[in-house]
Amino acid sequence: MSNRIENFYFFMLGASALLSVLGLWFTAIMPGIERWSRCFFRGYFLVLMTNGLLGFAEMLLRYLPVPSAAVYLLLLLESSFLSVPLIMLTVFLLHCCGESLRSNRFFHAVLGLWIICLILFVYSVFTDRFFYITSGMQYFRGPWYPLLPLPLVAMMLLNLAGVIHRRKKLSHKTFISFLVAILPMTVALILLLFFDAFPFIDICLVLSSLAMYSIILSDQIEQDMNHQREIARQQLEIANQRASIMVLQMRPHFIYNTMTSIYCLCNQDPQLARQVVMDFTTYLRKNFTAVASAAPIPFSSELEHTRAYLAVEQAQYEDGLLVEYDTPHTWFRVPPLSLQPIVENAVKHGRDPYAGPFHISIRTRKTDSGSEIVVMDNGRGLDPANDGEPHIALKNIRQRLEIMCGGQLTITPGEGGGTVVTVTIPDGAGKKEFDILETPLDDSGEKPLE
Numbered sequence: 001m002s003n004r005i006e007n008f009y010f011f012m013l014g015a016s017a018l019l020s021v022l023g024l025w026f027t028a029i030m031p032g033i034e035r036w037s038r039c040f041f042r043g044y045f046l047v048l049m050t051n052g053l054l055g056f057a058e059m060l061l062r063y064l065p066v067p068s069a070a071v072y073l074l075l076l077l078e079s080s081f082l083s084v085p086l087i088m089l090t091v092f093l094l095h096c097c098g099e100s101l102r103s104n105r106f107f108h109a110v111l112g113l114w115i116i117c118l119i120l121f122v123y124s125v126f127t128d129r130f131f132y133i134t135s136g137m138q139y140f141r142g143p144w145y146p147l148l149p150l151p152l153v154a155m156m157l158l159n160l161a162g163v164i165h166r167r168k169k170l171s172h173k174t175f176i177s178f179l180v181a182i183l184p185m186t187v188a189l190i191l192l193l194f195f196d197a198f199p200f201i202d203i204c205l206v207l208s209s210l211a212m213y214s215i216i217l218s219d220q221i222e223q224d225m226n227h228q229r230e231i232a233r234q235q236l237e238i239a240n241q242r243a244s245i246m247v248l249q250m251r252p253h254f255i256y257n258t259m260t261s262i263y264c265l266c267n268q269d270p271q272l273a274r275q276v277v278m279d280f281t282t283y284l285r286k287n288f289t290a291v292a293s294a295a296p297i298p299f300s301s302e303l304e305h306t307r308a309y310l311a312v313e314q315a316q317y318e319d320g321l322l323v324e325y326d327t328p329h330t331w332f333r334v335p336p337l338s339l340q341p342i343v344e345n346a347v348k349h350g351r352d353p354y355a356g357p358f359h360i361s362i363r364t365r366k367t368d369s370g371s372e373i374v375v376m377d378n379g380r381g382l383d384p385a386n387d388g389e390p391h392i393a394l395k396n397i398r399q400r401l402e403i404m405c406g407g408q409l410t411i412t413p414g415e416g417g418g419t420v421v422t423v424t425i426p427d428g429a430g431k432k433e434f435d436i437l438e439t440p441l442d443d444s445g446e447k448p449l450e
Contacts, residue, residue, distance in 0.1 A: 010059065012202035017052030019209040020045040026213070033219065040092055041212060047084045048209055054078040055202065071133055072125050079121045079148070082201070085208065086155045087114045089181060093162055097169040106162050110155050117151035124148060141196070149192045156186040173218040181211035235403055257316050265315070276315045282308035286340070296333040296405050299364070299371075303327060306340045306362065313347055317358075321347070324361040332371040332425055335404040338397055342375050342421050345393050350379025350419060373423040381419050394421070401425075 023045035027038055058074045090110045094101060101107050124130035129144040163170075163178045170178070185204040192201065258280055265273035286305035310323050343360065351358040360377045394411060401407035407425045414420050 009202065010056070012206065013052045013055040013059075016202055016205045016209065017049050017056075019206060019213075020049035020052065023209060023212060024049070026217075036095065037219070040088070040095070044085060044088050044092075044212060045209070047081055047088070048205055051078065051081040051085075051205065052202075054081060075131075076121055076125055080118060083114055083117050083121075083152060083155075085205075086152060086159065086185070087111065089159050089178070090155075090162065093159065093166065093178060096174060097166045106158065110158050113151045113155045113158070117148075117155070120148055120151065146193045149189050153186065153189045153193070156182055156189060160186060171218075174215060177211040177215045177218075180214075181208040184208075232403055235399065258312050261316050272315070276312060279308045279311040279315075283312055289336075297336050298330070299332050299334050299339075299373075300330045302334050302336065302339045303330060303362075306343050309340055309344060310347075310360075320353075320357055321351070322357050322359045324359070326361065326363040329364045329366045329371060333405065334373075334407070334423075334425060335397075335400045338401060338423065339373060339375070341393055341397055342423075346375060346377045346379065346419065346421070350377045350381065352380050367424070370424060370426040373425075375421045375423075376414060376418065378414065378416065378418040381413055381417060 024042060027033065027041045027045065033041075054074060054077055058071065058078055061071050061074060087110055090107055091101065094104060094107060120130075127142075127144075129142045130148055131142050131145055132140055160179075160182050163175065163182060167175050184207050185201070188200040188204045258276070262273050262276050262280070265276060283305065286301070286308060307325075310321070314321050314323065339362070343362070346360055347358070358377065358379055360375070363374045363376075365372050365374075394409065398409040401409055401423065405425055407423060410422045410424075412420045412422070
């Protein structure tokens with residue numbers, strides 16, 4: 001063996017051992033890996049690391065004055081450990097497919113070949129027909145040498161056929177990882193039938209380690225993503241439940257005052273009374289529709305909901321509530337119950353009955369990165385230190401904006417008093433179906449009432 005080949009052989013053994021150590025480290029520190037998989041990968045990487053160390057020892061013994069029996073024993077151990085990862089791949093494949101080992105003919109066939117391989121390895125120590133080592137520690141193949149890797153080749157071909165046969169039971173990443181672990185090793189073992197291809201086998205062990213890494217990492221990433229999606233789902237469900245409770249717990253005095261105003265207007269201004277009835281009906285319909293909706297809706301629908309609410313309030317307060325709309329941009333989507341509760345929160349907590357008229361303005365505009373909604377009032381403002389009902393309601397809206405469309409809600413004091421609530425919606429938010437809690441929508445973007 002030339003110095004260049006020996007150096008390459010040492011390098012590949014070192015790379016295999018290093019990757020095995022890293023694999024053991026990743027297996028130990030990564031959370032979320034199931035117990036069976038953790039134990040399997042720990043054993044797999046221990047075998048690969050041991051095989052690399054045995055390869056180092058075998059190469060070093062060639063330069064030391066040791067009995068040839070010690071070299072034979074080391075070669076036996078190295079060959080035995082080389083065959084272990086092959087049957088471990090079979091076990092892991094069947095585990096990924098949910099198949100039992102006891103009554104599985106595929107596993108029994110691979111196990112039988114593995115036992116034959118071990119028997120041949122042990123027998124090769126007692127005869128020179130497979131290989132022999134000279135007094136100068138030179139290694140030579142015997143006439144029966146191709147019989148040693150032949151069962152290994154058969155094992156890998158069976159594993160390859162088993163992976164292809166079960167590809168529909170495997171994820172795409174797992175299927176590719178098995179192919180990366182099996183195909184190069186199969187080719188290297190076939191080459192070993194005809195000439196010494198030990199460096200190629202070590203390369204294949206490195207590729208096998210990388211394939212195992214990819215399975216670990218892809219499973220971990222997938223578990224983390226599923227965990228994040230589950231957290232998002234739970235947060236959205238909680239936020240929607242809070243919003244539903246807000247809708248269902250409408251202020252009793254708001255309903256009473258509305259009905260009283262309608263009663264009084266029936267004689268004073270029947271036409272206005274009919275309009276208030278229509279506005280109040282629209283408000284109620286939008287409320288109950290919002291409860292049933294779990295996907296972003298067109299802003300125009302949310303704006304209609306807000307207009308209906310403010311129209312009912314204006315009928316009660318008359319000149320005490322002044323509303324200004326500047327909404328030229330409406331071509332975007334928002335979570336249901338995102339604008340109306342902000343406005344209701346402003347009227348309920350910002351209006352001072354002893355001050356002058358309460359002004360509230362609603363503006364929208366298109367920005368470089370999305371859409372913006374600004375709600376301004378001249379009321380008493382919100383105390384940042386007070387974590388009472390106004391802040392809880394706005395916190396719930398902020399949470400639903402972040403989860404459902406990646407939006408943001410900020411609260412700042414107005415320059416001349418009052419409060420400014422700004423909602424930003426990024427471009428593209430809500431245009432595709434919301435995949436956490438999917439709800440069928442009609443053409444207007446609302447879930448139809450039953």
